[in-house]
Amino acid sequence: MEDLFFEPGQGFSFLVPSPEIGEVEEIHVEWEHGRATMNPLTWRLLTHPRTFVDRVVIHTLENNAT
Numbered sequence: 001m002e003d004l005f006f007e008p009g010q011g012f013s014f015l016v017p018s019p020e021i022g023e024v025e026e027i028h029v030e031w032e033h034g035r036a037t038m039n040p041l042t043w044r045l046l047t048h049p050r051t052f053v054d055r056v057v058i059h060t061l062e063n064n065a066t
Contacts, residue, residue, distance in 0.1 A: 024058050 006012065031051045 020060075027056050027058070029053055029056070 004012070
C-alpha cells in the first residue's frame with residue numbers, strides 16, 4: 001500500500017477481501033511519524049508525536065454483521 005497522509009478529523013475506510021475469519025478479537029493499528037531530514041519543520045525535538053483513534057468499525061459482508 002502506498003503512503004497515506006491524513007488531516008485531523010479525516011476518516012479512512014478500505015475493503016479487504018478474505019475468507020470467513022470468525023469473530024474479530026483484536027485490531028492492531030500502527031502509526032509511524034514521518035520526518036524529512038532536510039525539512040526542519042517536520043522535526044519534533046521537544047514533543048512526542050501521538051495519534052488518537054476514535055473508532056474502528058468492522059463489517060463482514062458474509063453475514064452483514066458489525
